[in-house]
Each structure stands twice: as structure tokens, then as C-alpha cells.
Amino acid sequence: MALELRDVTKTLGAETHIYPTSLKFEAGGFNILLGATNAGKSTLIKLMAGLEKPTTGEVWVEGQNVTGVLPQKRQIALVHQFFVNYPHMTVFENIASPLRVQRMSRSDIETRVRAAADVLQLGPMLDRRPQELSGGQQQRCALARAIVKESKAIFLDEPLANLDYKLREELREQLPDILGERGTVVVYATSEPTEALLLGGKTALVHEGRVTQVGRTTEIYHMPTDLTSARVFSDPPINFAPVTKKGDEIWMGESITWPVAGDVAALPDGPFTVAIRPHHITPFKSDQASVEIHGPVKITELSGSESVAHFEINGEIWVSMSRGVFPFRVGEMCKFHMTPDDCFYFRPDGQLVAKGRRNG
Amino acid sequence: MKTENQRGWLFVLPVLLLVAFNALIPLMTVVNYSVQETFGNNQFFWHGLGWFEDILRSERFHAALGRQLFFTFTILAIEIPLGVIIALAMPRKGFWVPVCLVLMALPMLIPWNVVGSMWNIFTLPEIGLLGYFLNDVLGVNYDMTQQPVAAWITIIVMDVWHWTSLVVLLAYAGLVSIPDAYYQAAKIDGASNWSVFRYIQLPKMKRVLTIAILLRFMDSFNIYTEPFTLTGGGPGNSTTLLSIDLVKIALGQFDLGPAAAMSLIYFAITLAVSWLFYTLMTKDEQ
Numbered sequence: 001m002a003l004e005l006r007d008v009t010k011t012l013g014a015e016t017h018i019y020p021t022s023l024k025f026e027a028g029g030f031n032i033l034l035g036a037t038n039a040g041k042s043t044l045i046k047l048m049a050g051l052e053k054p055t056t057g058e059v060w061v062e063g064q065n066v067t068g069v070l071p072q073k074r075q076i077a078l079v080h081q082f083f084v085n086y087p088h089m090t091v092f093e094n095i096a097s098p099l100r101v102q103r104m105s106r107s108d109i110e111t112r113v114r115a116a117a118d119v120l121q122l123g124p125m126l127d128r129r130p131q132e133l134s135g136g137q138q139q140r141c142a143l144a145r146a147i148v149k150e151s152k153a154i155f156l157d158e159p160l161a162n163l164d165y166k167l168r169e170e171l172r173e174q175l176p177d178i179l180g181e182r183g184t185v186v187v188y189a190t191s192e193p194t195e196a197l198l199l200g201g202k203t204a205l206v207h208e209g210r211v212t213q214v215g216r217t218t219e220i221y222h223m224p225t226d227l228t229s230a231r232v233f234s235d236p237p238i239n240f241a242p243v244t245k246k247g248d249e250i251w252m253g254e255s256i257t258w259p260v261a262g263d264v265a266a267l268p269d270g271p272f273t274v275a276i277r278p279h280h281i282t283p284f285k286s287d288q289a290s291v292e293i294h295g296p297v298k299i300t301e302l303s304g305s306e307s308v309a310h311f312e313i314n315g316e317i318w319v320s321m322s323r324g325v326f327p328f329r330v331g332e333m334c335k336f337h338m339t340p341d342d343c344f345y346f347r348p349d350g351q352l353v354a355k356g357r358r359n360g
Numbered sequence: 361m362k363t364e365n366q367r368g369w370l371f372v373l374p375v376l377l378l379v380a381f382n383a384l385i386p387l388m389t390v391v392n393y394s395v396q397e398t399f400g401n402n403q404f405f406w407h408g409l410g411w412f413e414d415i416l417r418s419e420r421f422h423a424a425l426g427r428q429l430f431f432t433f434t435i436l437a438i439e440i441p442l443g444v445i446i447a448l449a450m451p452r453k454g455f456w457v458p459v460c461l462v463l464m465a466l467p468m469l470i471p472w473n474v475v476g477s478m479w480n481i482f483t484l485p486e487i488g489l490l491g492y493f494l495n496d497v498l499g500v501n502y503d504m505t506q507q508p509v510a511a512w513i514t515i516i517v518m519d520v521w522h523w524t525s526l527v528v529l530l531a532y533a534g535l536v537s538i539p540d541a542y543y544q545a546a547k548i549d550g551a552s553n554w555s556v557f558r559y560i561q562l563p564k565m566k567r568v569l570t571i572a573i574l575l576r577f578m579d580s581f582n583i584y585t586e587p588f589t590l591t592g593g594g595p596g597n598s599t600t601l602l603s604i605d606l607v608k609i610a611l612g613q614f615d616l617g618p619a620a621a622m623s624l625i626y627f628a629i630t631l632a633v634s635w636l637f638y639t640l641m642t643k644d645e646q
Contacts, residue, residue, distance in 0.1 A: 051544050072550025080541040088563040098549045145545075 001027040001062055003048060003153050003185045008057030010043055017043045019210045020057070025153075025185050030176075030199045032217060033189040035206030035232055041189035044206065045155045048187065050074050061152055072101075074153075077146035081158040083138035085130040091117070091141050092126040098149045116148040119178055136167035143178060153185040160195070172198060193235040197221060205232045227273060227350040236278045236308065239318040243274045243345075250274070250340070253314040258291045258340045263354035272353070273346040278308070280342035281320035283334065290337040300328040309334065393620035411621035421622065423597070424605040425629075431601060432580045435519045439576060440569065442520070443527025447535055448561070450528070461532075464525040472522075476589025479518040504591060508598035511591045515599055518586060523576060530572045534565035570641045574634060581630050602626055 003025045010018040018040050025031040033041040046052040048059060050071040058067045066074055077098075085094045095113045104112075117123050120140040130138050139159060146154055160168040172195065179186050190196060196203050196217055203217040205228075213220050213229040224230035230238050243252045245267055251257045252274065260267075281293075295311035295318070302308070307326040310319050311334060320336050328334060341356035397407040415421050450460050470478075485491040485503045494502040504511040538560065546556050584603040587593070593600035593608070600608070606626065610619030 046544075049544075049548065051547060070550075071544075071548045076548060078544060078548050080545070082539055082541045084539075084541045084545045086559050086563070089559070101550050101555075 001152055001183050001185055002060075003187070004060040005044070005048065005054075006058045006060060008047055008054040008059065010047060010052065011055045017209055018047070018054075021211050023204055023211060023214065025187055025202070027183050027185050029186070030201035031185065031187045032196045032199060032201060032203040033187065033206055034191070034193060034196045034203050035189075036191055039191075039206040039232075040209040041191075041206050042157055043209075045078070045157050045187060045189055048153065049076055049078055049155055051078075075149075075151045076153045076155065077149065077151045078155045078157065079139075079142050079146050079159045081161045083130070083135065083142055083162070085138060085141050085145070087130060090127050090129055091122055091133070091144075094130065094141055095122075095126075095144045095148050098145060102149065112148055113144075116144040119147065120144045134167075135163055136171060139163060139171065147178065147182075151184055153187065154179060156186070156188045158189055158191065161191070175199070193221075193233050196233070203233075205229045207232050223352070223355070224344065225352050227275070227346050230275050230344060230346075230352075234277055236319045236321060238275050238277050239281065239316070240273055240275050241314060241316055241318075243272050245269050245272060256291060256293055256314075258289075261289075261340065262357045264340075264345060264356070267345065267354055271348055273348070273350075275344040275346065276338055276342055278319040278321040281318065281336050281338050282322045283307075283309075283320065283326050283328075283336055284322075285337045287337075287339040287341070289341065290339045293336050293338060294333055295336070297328050297330055297332055297334050300330060309336075311336070390620045390623050393616045394624055395617075397617055407617060411617045412625065415618060415622050415625055420605065421625075424600055424602050427598075427600065428581060428602040431515070431519075431583075432577060434516055435523070435580050436573065436576055438516070438520050439524045439527050440573060443524050443572065444531045444565070444569070446524070446528045447531035448557070450532055452536060461529070464528050466525075467522050468525050470522070472585040473589050475518065475522050476586040479514060479521075479586075480590050483514050504595075506595055508595055511595060511599050515587050515590060518590060519580065519583070522586065523579070526575065527569075527572045530568040531565055534568035535561060538564045566641075570638070573641070574637055577637060578630060578634055581633070 005021055005023045008018060008021050009016070021044070023044075033044060035041050043052065047054050050059070050066065050069060053068060058065050060066065061074065085091075086097060089097070092113055095116055096109050099109045099112060113126075114123070117126055120143055122137065122140055122144060125133060125137060125141075130141060133141065139162075143159070146156075160172055163171065176199070188199060190199075200217050202215065203220055204214045205212045205220065207228050212232065213225050220229065221233055224233060227240070241252050243250050245251075245260065245264075246269055248260050248265070249257050250260060250264065250272075293313055295313040297309050297311045298317060299310040300308065302325060306321055306323060307328065308319060308321045309326075309328040310317055312318075339356070339358070341358040343356045344352060345354040347353050394411055395407055395409070396404040397410075398404050446464075451457055467475075480488075482488045483491045483502075483504055485495045485505075491502065494500045501507075502510050504514045542560050542564075543556065546560060551559070582603060583601060584607070587599055587601055588604055588607075591599045593604040603626075606619060606622055609615050609622060
């Protein structure tokens with residue numbers, strides 16, 4: 001089973017929602033659309049589901065052109081960020097509704113609904129109405145409606161976004177089991193990089209109506225092909241700074257410098273942008289080759305196991321995130337360490353040209 | 361720690377006074393009249409529940425109550441479905457939304473006695489646009505000052521014209537609050553338009569429709585100004601609704617006792633039916 005967008009665009013009036021996009025998703029594992037709110041993830045899903053018609057381009061499912069085919073003819077399921085259930089029907093009737101529309105026999109419906117309810121741990125709640133359930137259970141009910149019928153593709157549009165932290169973690173852990181290996185293409189939209197990494201599979205990065213990079217989730221995390229992709233796939237945001245290569249040295253501002261190594265040595269002299277993830281900037285020296293940088297701390301955040309400090313360096317705000325609890329004080333000058341081997345180097349036009357030795 | 365004092369009462373006092381003067385004291389005056397007989401000269405005699413018995417047994421009251429119920433249930437049966445249909449047909453976004461909303465709100469902005477006069481003039485056989493058109497162009501004999509049926513049709517059409525908008529606006533508010541996600545889910549399931557209405561729109565509109573029905577019930581059950589200006593309760597007594605009859609007894613005949621007793625019975629009926637409606641319509645939410 002495969003789902004394909006071929007040169008699809010979507011414009012509404014003068015606004016372009018999706019620039020020419022080609023994507024191919026296959027069954028098995030998650031296909032993640034990762035991008036900020038309003039990046040175009042939901043529009044891509046609606047185009048694939050047939051809820052919206054592409055302005056140009058085609059949608060193919062299983063080697064068939066389905067552009068213009070009504071959503072109900074496409075054998076698909078959609079789970080929304082909101083918990084969409086029929087309010088006055090019981091959980092049982094809700095889960096059964098897609099099967100009723102298909103005019104399936106009563107006994108078949110009964111067996112299938114019970115099976116889906118078991119997978120989602122809704123067995124004891126079948127006689128209740130959606131509003132009598134917790135948010136997590138309501139979303140489970142919506143998920144059960146999606147998996148109860150045979151579908152070629154299941155779309156999940158930020159399905160965990162409206163759940164509180166605990167429920168979100170719990171349901172996310174169970175999602176691979178719930179969706180299972182059923183020969184269905186699973187497309188999952190999320191705005192959280194961490195979620196993409198936790199679910200694995202394949203990821204397409206979406207930014208302002210364009211897909212900037214596609215690949216195996218871990219691979220594109222370790223190797224963003226351009227600045228935008230690096231920005232989209234990092235949480236907290238990845239740190240950037242303009243640098244200049246002069247001979248065997250890289251200069252960041254007037255005072256910070258480190259020697260070139262690996263790929264970087266082959267670059268021509270001139271300006272570049274360097275990017276480094278927050279967890280590679282630490283208040284302690286982690287490596288022999290690490291460079292010392294200083295800056296006044298602007299914001300600090302402590303979680304139980306991690307310390308985050310936002311500090312200023314050469315006019316940019318950088319973020320450091322490290323395991324352990326460090327007593328940063330706002331306004332104080334602090335010393336941080338970064339290792340050049342963790343850096344990415346981008347050309348002025350945004351393309352990745354080199355990366356430090358520790359990045360894959 | 362919690363300190364207790366009586367200061368809270370000071371905050372409630374203004375409201376208490378206001379409610380006392382505009383509701384409780386007038387109501388108690390009516391209660392006072394309803395159990396007494398007067399022959400003028402400001403002399404009152406105890407009459408017990410006599411007036412209540414008289415009113416409840418009076419055929420005149422039964423007839424007025426019958427007309428009132430007929431009127432109210434007829435306009436509810438027309439306005440609620442019609443309002444929902446119009447709300448469904450209204451655009452959800454774009455340039456026409458404000459235009460439709462303003463057009464809908466217009467009839468409700470017109471004062472009640474003006475509505476009555478407008479429809480009076482509009483339907484009079486010789487001078488009214490509609491009256492002239494029906495009688496002289498179409499040749500239908502239509503005269504609400506002479507024919508009870510014509511008077512009833514006019515009153516009902518007038519109320520539908522005046523108040524369907526309220527149902528439309530409430531139903532519309534209910535409709536636009538349904539997230540797109542529901543329609544998308546229905547599309548993917550392949551639900552028909554009827555199913556979308558029956559299983560998504562109607563349940564989601566239930567609350568606002570409950571309010572619409574209650575408001576329209578109470579309002580139409582107590583209606584006075586419009587039918588009074590339109591027909592004055594005639595021809596004969598054929599459109600004498602409860603409130604018109606009440607005013608006739610109280611101010612026309614100056615029978616304070618019976619009028620007071622009738623007011624209280626009237627009030628009790630309105631209250632009881634509203635409560636019944638509300639309980640029935642919200643019973644599966646508990």
C-alpha cells in the first residue's frame with residue numbers, strides 16, 4: 001500500500017497554502033509530518049484525504065489516481081486534534097458508525113466494535129456517551145472509530161495535542177500497538193520534534209507550505225540538509241550564529257575561534273552560518289576540543305533533570321540545555337562550552353555544506 | 361481561616377430592594393386583590409378563593425385559554441422548524457453573512473405596537489397593500505375585521521414574521537459553533553446530508569433550540585400588544601387571547617378581584633408549562 005502526492009499545490013485566492021509538493025508514504029511504521037502550527041500539515045492531510053482538492057497535481061493511492069474522488073470512496077480514516085464523536089450516541093454506536101454506513105451485518109459490527117474497543121481499552125465504557133468520558137477516553141473512542149473499518153490510510157492530525165501530559169505520554173506509547181501492522185499507510189502530523197523522534201519511522205519536515213526534507217526520522221535529525229530543516233527539527237530551537245572561515249580557523253565574532261577539522265577544512269574561506277543544538281552547549285567542559293563562550297543569562301528553566309539557560313552571545317540569544325541541575329542566575333555572566341565537532345555549517349543560501357565529526 | 365460576619369447582606373440589599381419594588385410588592389398587591397371583593401370607595405371585603413373558583417369554572421376563561429394554547433403551539437410549530445431551515449440555508453462565511461444577519465435582526469428591532477399597526481394597515485381590504493392585492497387582484501375574499509379565519513391567519517403570519525428571526529439567530533449561533541472537524545469526519549464516513557443534520561447538527565443545536573422554544577413559548581403565551589393593535593381581539597371574541605381578556609376584565613370592567621385571580625392563574629400556567637418544557641427537553645442530560 002502506498003500513498004503519493006505528485007506535484008500537488010493548493011492556493012486559495014491570492015494565498016498559497018502548499019507550494020509544489022511531491023511525497024510518497026508507504027505502509028508500515030509512522031509517516032510523520034513535522035512542522036509548526038499553520039505550516040501546512042493539516043492542508044496536506046486534507047489533500048491526501050480528499051477533503052480538499054489540490055489546485056494542481058495528483059493524489060495516487062495504490063497505483064491509482066484518486067484526485068477528485070470523494071473521501072468516503074477512498075477507504076480512509078481521520079483522527080483529529082479535537083475529540084470528534086457523535087455527542088448523543090453511546091461509545092458503541094460511535095465506533096459502529098463507519099460500519100453502519102457500509103451496511104455491514106449486525107453480528108459483524110458487534111465483533112469488530114468489541115475488538116476495536118478492546119485494543120483501546122474501552123470495553124467497560126461501550127454504553128456511555130462521549131461527554132461522560134475523560135479527554136483521553138474520548139480520543140480513544142475517536143481512534144477506535146478510525147481503526148474499526150478496513151482503510152487504506154489513517155491520518156492523525158495532532159491527535160495528542162489536546163490531551164494533558166500524562167495521557168499524551170501514555171497514548172503515544174500505545175499508538176504503535178493500536179495502529180499495528182495492518183498494511184495501512186499511517187500519516188501522523190505533529191508540531192513537536194520530540195514526538196517525531198519518539199514515534200520514529202519516516203518524517204517529512206513542513207515549513208510555510210513547503211516540504212523541506214524527507215527521510216528516516218533519525219537520519220534527518222542528524223543531518224538537516226538546510227537551515228530551515230534544522231530549525232524545524234529541533235526543540236528547544238537550534239542555535240545559530242554567523243561565522244567566518246579564515247584559513248585554518250573559524251571565527252565567531254571577534255573573540256571566539258576554533259581550528260577547522262574534517263569536512264570543514266575543505267570549505268573555501270568566507271562567511272557561513274553555524275548551528276549547534278542546545279544540548280551540545282553545556283556549563284561544563286565535555287570534551288578536550290571544546291571552546292569556551294561567555295554571555296549574560298537572560299532566562300533560566302529548571303526541570304527535574306535538566307537545566308536550560310538562554311544567554312546572549314554576539315547579539316544572538318542562544319540556548320543551553322544540560323542534564324543535571326545548575327544554578328544559573330539571570331543577569332549573571334556565565335561560562336559555557338561547545339564542541340566544534342557538534343556543529344553544522346551552512347552556506348549563506350542555507351544549504352548544509354559541512355558538519356562536525358560527531359554528527360553522523 | 362474563615363471569619364464570619366453579616367456584612368454580606370449589605371451587598372445583597374440593593375438588589376433585594378430593587379426586586380422587592382419591581383416584582384415582589386406588585387405581585388403581593390395582586391395576591392391581595394385576588395382574595396377580596398370591592399364595591400369602590402376603597403372598601404374591601406374578604407372573599408377567600410371565590411374568584412379563583414369562578415375563573416377556573418368560567419367558560420370565557422376556558423375559551424381564551426384554548427385560543428391562547430392554539431396560538432402558541434401553532435406559532436411554535438411553524439417558527440421552530442422554519443427558523444432551523446433558514447439557519448441551515450444561511451452562508452457560514454463571506455460577504456453575505458453580515459447582510460443576512462442584519463436582515464434577520466430587522467423585524468425584531470421594530471416595536472411591538474408598530475408591528476401590529478403595520479400589519480393592520482398592510483392587510484386592511486381597501487387600503488392595505490396585501491388586502492387590496494388579495495381582494496381586488498386575486499379575487500379572494502379576505503377581511504380580517506369580519507372573518508375570524510382571516511384574523512387568525514393574519515395574527516399567526518405576523519408573529520412568524522416578527523419572531524422567526526430569533527429562532528434563526530439562535531440556531532445559527534449553534535450551527536457555527538460546530539467545529540469543521542465534525543463535518544470532515546462525517547464526509548469520510550460518507551454520511552448523507554440527512555445524517556449530518558440528524559446526528560451532528562441537531563444534537564449540537566439542542567441547547568440553543570431549548571432556549572429558543574422556551575423564549576418563544578413564554579413570549580407568545582403572554583403576547584398582548586401585537587394582536588391588540590391588529591384585531592383588538594375581534595372579530596367578536598375570536599382572537600381574544602388570555603392577556604387581551606385579562607385587560608378587558610381588569611381595566612374595561614374594573615373587576616379587580618377576578619382580574620387578579622386570573623393573573624395568578626395565568627402566571628401559574630406559564631410557569632408550569634415552561635418548567636415542564638425545560639424538564640422534558642433537558643432530561644437526558646442529567
